[in-house]
Amino acid sequence: MAVRAEAGQRAGSRGTAPTVSDPARVRNAVLVGPSGSGKTTLVEALLAHTGEIPRAGTVLDGTTVCDHDPAAVRQQRSVALSVAPLFHEGTKINLIDTPGYGDFVGELRAGLRAADAALFVVPANAGRAGPIDPTIVAQWEECAAVGMPRAVVIARCDNPRADIESTIAACQEAFGNGVAPLYLPLRDGDTLTGLYGLLSQTPAGHAPPGAEDARAALIEGIIEQSEDETLMDRYLGGEDIEVGTLIDDLETAVARGTFHPVIPVCAASGTGLDALLEVLVGGFPSPLEHPLPRVTGIDGAEHPPLATDPQGPLAAEVVRTSADAYVGRVSLVRVFSGTLRPESTVHVSGHPTGIPTQRTGEADGHDADEKLAHVYGPMGATLREVDACIAGDICALTKIGSAETGDTVSSADHPLLLSCWNLPEPLLPVAVVARTRGDEDAMVKTLAKIVAADPTLRLERNQETHQTVLWCMGEAHADVVLSRLRAGGAEVDTEPVRVPLRTTLAKHAKVTGRHVKQSGGHGQYAVCHVEFEPLPRGAGIEFVDKIFGGSVPNQFIPSVEKGIRAQAERGLTDDHYPVVDVRATLVDGKAHSVDSSDAAFQTAGALALREAAQACGLVTLEPYDAVSIRVPDEHLGSVLGDLSGRRGRVMGTDVAGHGRTLVQAEVPSVELLRYAVDLRALTAGAATFTRRFARYDVAPG
Numbered sequence: 001m002a003v004r005a006e007a008g009q010r011a012g013s014r015g016t017a018p019t020v021s022d023p024a025r026v027r028n029a030v031l032v033g034p035s036g037s038g039k040t041t042l043v044e045a046l047l048a049h050t051g052e053i054p055r056a057g058t059v060l061d062g063t064t065v066c067d068h069d070p071a072a073v074r075q076q077r078s079v080a081l082s083v084a085p086l087f088h089e090g091t092k093i094n095l096i097d098t099p100g101y102g103d104f105v106g107e108l109r110a111g112l113r114a115a116d117a118a119l120f121v122v123p124a125n126a127g128r129a130g131p132i133d134p135t136i137v138a139q140w141e142e143c144a145a146v147g148m149p150r151a152v153v154i155a156r157c158d159n160p161r162a163d164i165e166s167t168i169a170a171c172q173e174a175f176g177n178g179v180a181p182l183y184l185p186l187r188d189g190d191t192l193t194g195l196y197g198l199l200s201q202t203p204a205g206h207a208p209p210g211a212e213d214a215r216a217a218l219i220e221g222i223i224e225q226s227e228d229e230t231l232m233d234r235y236l237g238g239e240d241i242e243v244g245t246l247i248d249d250l251e252t253a254v255a256r257g258t259f260h261p262v263i264p265v266c267a268a269s270g271t272g273l274d275a276l277l278e279v280l281v282g283g284f285p286s287p288l289e290h291p292l293p294r295v296t297g298i299d300g301a302e303h304p305p306l307a308t309d310p311q312g313p314l315a316a317e318v319v320r321t322s323a324d325a326y327v328g329r330v331s332l333v334r335v336f337s338g339t340l341r342p343e344s345t346v347h348v349s350g351h352p353t354g355i356p357t358q359r360t361g362e363a364d365g366h367d368a369d370e371k372l373a374h375v376y377g378p379m380g381a382t383l384r385e386v387d388a389c390i391a392g393d394i395c396a397l398t399k400i401g402s403a404e405t406g407d408t409v410s411s412a413d414h415p416l417l418l419s420c421w422n423l424p425e426p427l428l429p430v431a432v433v434a435r436t437r438g439d440e441d442a443m444v445k446t447l448a449k450i451v452a453a454d455p456t457l458r459l460e461r462n463q464e465t466h467q468t469v470l471w472c473m474g475e476a477h478a479d480v481v482l483s484r485l486r487a488g489g490a491e492v493d494t495e496p497v498r499v500p501l502r503t504t505l506a507k508h509a510k511v512t513g514r515h516v517k518q519s520g521g522h523g524q525y526a527v528c529h530v531e532f533e534p535l536p537r538g539a540g541i542e543f544v545d546k547i548f549g550g551s552v553p554n555q556f557i558p559s560v561e562k563g564i565r566a567q568a569e570r571g572l573t574d575d576h577y578p579v580v581d582v583r584a585t586l587v588d589g590k591a592h593s594v595d596s597s598d599a600a601f602q603t604a605g606a607l608a609l610r611e612a613a614q615a616c617g618l619v620t621l622e623p624y625d626a627v628s629i630r631v632p633d634e635h636l637g638s639v640l641g642d643l644s645g646r647r648g649r650v651m652g653t654d655v656a657g658h659g660r661t662l663v664q665a666e667v668p669s670v671e672l673l674r675y676a677v678d679l680r681a682l683t684a685g686a687a688t689f690t691r692r693f694a695r696y697d698v699a700p701g
Contacts, residue, residue, distance in 0.1 A: 017085075017377035017384035020092045023287045023308050023392035027093045027280055028334075030111040032143075033121035034133045035077050035100035038155035038267065040066050042121060043084050043095050045267035046277070050086045052379070056267070065380035066097040070487065071480045079480050081107040081320050083114075083332060083378045083394055088277045094394045102135055102685050103474035106423055106456030110319040110405070112142075113421045114334040114394060116290040117149040119276075120175075123156045124264070127166030132174035134632060134686035140175050149257040151279055152179060157192045157266040164192075164264050165210075171262060178225075178253075180218045181262040183275055184208050192266050195275060199243050199250075222246050225253035247282075254283035287392025292336050293317070294419040298349045298367060303416060306337040310390040314338030314346070315416050316409040321453035323488075328399040329449075332378060333389075333409060336418065340389040340397075340409070342375050347415040348400060349408045368402040369412050404452040425690060426458050426471040428676040430478045431498070433468065435491040443468075446488030450481060457481060464500035464578075474676055499670045502621040502696050503573060504581045508533040509615040513560075513608025515600050525592035526600035528552060528560050531585040532612040537621070537695055541568050544585040552589035556601040560586055563605025572613045579609065580621065580696065622699040623669040629679070630656050631663060631687040638682055639663060646671035647700075666694050 020026055031039040044056035044064050057063030062073035066082035078099040085094045098104075098111040112118070120140060126132060143150055152171050154164055164185045172179045183195035186206055196208055198215040219241065223231045226249040235241055253259035261279055265272035287308045295303045295315055306315055320332040333340070340346075350366040376383035376396040389395035403409070410416040434440040447468075451459050458471035472478040485492050510531045517524040535542060543561040552560065561584075568579035589604075627648070631639045636653075640663070643650060648667035656662035667675075672691060679687050 017379070017386050018087060018092075019377065019386050019388065019390075020393065021310070021390060023310065023390060025091045026287055026390075026392045027091060027117070027284050028096065028115045028287065028392070028394065029093060029117050029119050029280055029284060030096040030098060030108075030115035031119050031121055032098060032108065032111075032136070032139050033100050033155075034123075034136055037100060037121045037123045039100065039121045040064050040078055040097055041267045042153065042155055042265065043097050045265075045270065046095065046273060047084055047086055049270055049273045050088055050277070052084075052086045065382075068381035069480075071483050074483075075476070075479075077101060079104055079107075079476070080322070081111050081114075081332070082380050084380055085377065085394075089281055091281045092393070093277075093280050096394075101476055102680065103472070103477035104456075105473065106454065107320070108139070109421055109423055112148070113293075113317070114319045114332075115148075116287055117151070117284040118143050119151055119153050119280075120171075121153045121155050122167060122171055123159065124154050124162035124164050124167050125156070125159050127163045127168070127170045128161055130170075132170050134684065137174050138686075138688075144257075147257045149255055149284055150260045151254065151283065152260060152262040153276060154262060154264040155267065157185065157264050157271070158268050160190075162192075168262055175260065178221065178258055179260045179262060180221045181214060181264075182218070182250075182279075183263060183272070184211055184214060185264050192264070192269070192271055195264060195272055197275075199246055219246060221259065222250050222253065225249060225256075225259050227252070251283045254279070255285040255289060287336075293421075296417050296419075298347075298415045298417050300417075308391045309337060310339045312337040312391065313414050313416065314340065314409070314411040315418060316340060317418050318403050318405055318407045318409065321403060321405045323449045323453060327383075329401060329403065330383070331397045331400050331403045331409075332394065333397055334394050335389050335391050337391050338411070339391065340372070340375050340395060342372055342385075342387070345369055345371050345412040346409050347412045348402045349410065349415055349417045350404065350406075366402060366404075366407075367415070370400045370402060372397060372400075374398065405455045423455050424473070424688075426456055426473050426477075427672075427689070427691065428472045428474055428478060429460075429497045429673060430470045430472055430482075431467045431495045432470060432482070432485070432492045433495055435493055439491045442488065442490035443485065443492055446485050446490050449488070450484055454481070462498075462500065465498040467495070467498060469497060474680065497673055499623060499673075501575070501577045501623075501699065502580045503571065503577045503618045504579060504621060505532055505534045505612055506617040506619050509612050510587075511608050511611035511615055513563075513604040513606070513611060515604040515607055518595070523592075523595040524597065524600040524603075525590075525595035526556070526559075526597075526604035527590040528586060528601065528604045528608055529588040530560070530564070530605070530608040530612070531587055532609070532616065533583050533585075534619075535581045535583050537581060537697060539581045539583075541565055541580065542583040544583060546585055546587050547589070551591070552586065552601070553591050553596070556591060556596060556598065557586065559598045559601035560589075560605035560608075563602035563607075564609050566602070567606035567609045572610060572618060577620070579613075579618075584609070620699045621696040624666045624694045624697055625669050625672055625691040626651075626694040627663075627665045627667050627672070627675075627689055627691050629663040629665070629687055629689040631661055631683060633659050633661055635683040635687060636661050636663070639679070639687065642678070642682055643667065646675075668699075669693075 047053045048056040072079045096111045098108045186194040315337040316335040318331045377386045378396040408418045434443045460469040513528045515526045648665045651664040654662045
């Protein structure tokens with residue numbers, strides 16, 4: 001049977017989805033590229049070309065397999081990871097479509113975790129627009145750091161401004177060594193009609209201009225990667241190397257991640273789809289060739305490395321979680337070892353106890369046994385039941401209430417924990433408030449589901465500003481989160497984010513806190529003389545006892561301190577900003593043998609601090625964050641000028657790789673509320689930054 005998770009309805013067709021029993025017959029390829037590059041359209045074309053769907057849908061109509069999220073349909077771009085499998089030459093290819101917009105980098109990281117190779121999709125007009133998108137170059141470098149095999153697809157070749165040759169050259173410039181085309185375009189005027197294979201030299205007699213030089217460069221690149229050290233000498237000696245030998249070496253180099261073929265593709269006409277499928281099956285590695293994540297016991301104890309073995313211990317990971325009103329929680333799972341079967345009991349493990357999580361900033365160590373009813377093969381939002389999911393494959397599980405993105409699914413009698421992948425810190429705060437009292441419960445419940453599903457979203461309930469703040473990756477991410485909140489039945493509004501301020505005393509003063517009341521019966525009597533003085537930033541509240549002669553009985557001295565600290569925490573202004581960085585020295589006082597009490601001296605201490613504020617005046621302090629910005633050198637001047645406009649203090653700069661500079665600065669927190677958005681606009685998305693609290697300092701008048 002098939003389940004449409006997004007609509008919560010059963011599809012018209014019934015039956016189980018086809019599966020594989022050998023990890024060698026699986027390929028997991030993640031599509032990486034900028035928003036609008038044609039990734040989702042390419043997936044549709046491949047699905048239709050291999051007969052998985054009757055016809056290709058379109059992004060504009062909202063009819064694609066992968067863009068099933070309502071926010072994706074509304075925005076006409078992918079906002080979440082989606083999986084679409086197809087079969088070609090007996091091999092199952094799991095195409096993992098990811099969003100291209102920077103706000104959804106968490107979905108991309110999940111896709112990289114689930115994949116064994118990456119297809120970088122670059123639009124064919126990119127060569128006309130200048131250098132390749134720097135965010136894509138950064139993602140290429142990220143894949144290179146872990147040795148992930150990569151190929152480049154030149155997409156949207158039917159674009160009127162397409163320039164395939166200049167785009168290939170731009171990719172070679174941006175991605176470096178090992179990037180070479182396997183095919184050159186054949187045209188009838190400005191229309192792409194086919195591809196010319198550089199190795200096979202087919203179709204014969206149709207070699208486009210520059211084919212001979214491109215073929216020579218391709219062969220030399222392949223031979224450089226060959227393990228046969230005699231091959232280069234034979235080639236330079238004039239020997240004609242067999243095409244079969246070159247193809248074998250090419251596939252080995254691609255799978256090893258040292259050679260990156262470039263393939264032009266036109267999704268509309270189908271040109272290049274067969275060539276791309278050939279690379280996916282013959283060039284990309286199977287899960288057997290891809291290293292597995294580190295694994296431990298759920299207590300963090302060392303565990304022997306796993307292998308991609310369907311008979312091995314079960315170790316799978318939830319790479320994405322979504323919630324559906326009808327189906328419930330849907331967990332997209334990559335199986336690394338063992339086999340997931342229906343009607344089995346599994347163990348769901350979170351991060352080890354004591355390790356703070358991205359989602360809450362607190363320790364998360366949830367563990368639970370869950371009974372599986374079914375295992376599904378995902379086709380976008382459609383779930384088709386499967387008999388099993390072996391090591392190396394991807395499946396979907398439903399109604400696992402405890403599962404969150406990043407959790408490990410293992411055997412109940414042999415629970416394991418896979419090392420988690422790195423995620424960027426969300427840096428755009430959005431304060432939300434329920435529209436009515438009735439929406440508050442719905443907001444809390446829906447937020448819990450959204451935060452569990454999205455590891456790049458952090459929820460903060462600020463005890464000082466009394467705001468519920470969602471830390472998002474950017475405005476597009478915030479828009480998706482708010483739409484999901486409202487879809488969950490919570491009507492919410494946003495409000496300006498408030499930055500928690502502090503106050504301190506402006507100067508030294510000696511004051512008297514006097515609390516004397518007599519209204520019949522037991523009275524209240526407490527007098528304390530206190531000297532107050534400001535302290536350096538970060539010193540907090542310091543209390544000093546200099547009472548001599550018992551003018552304030554020993555049992556009431558802690559009461560004075562307690563009263564001062566309580567009043568400092570409550571604040572001395574209408575905004576209730578806490579008082580910090582003050583030393584209070586108790587030097588004298590008076591007590592009454594009957595009417596003095598703990599409560600009376602607490603009140604007297606609080607009154608003393610109020611009197612000091614009147615005598616000294618208050619200084620407002622604002623928080624500063626230490627900011628590290630990694631910026632391309634061509635944008636360095638703009639970033640430094642912008643920091644100056646934000647009252648930032650540049651603490652230093654350092655080289656951060658080729659053509660990049662790391663800027664260290666301290667900036668008022670209030671100036672960073674929209675910095676995630678502004679920095680992206682200032683540098684065309686090429687710069688990244690991190691922030692952490694540094695200190696409080698005097699705010700301008």
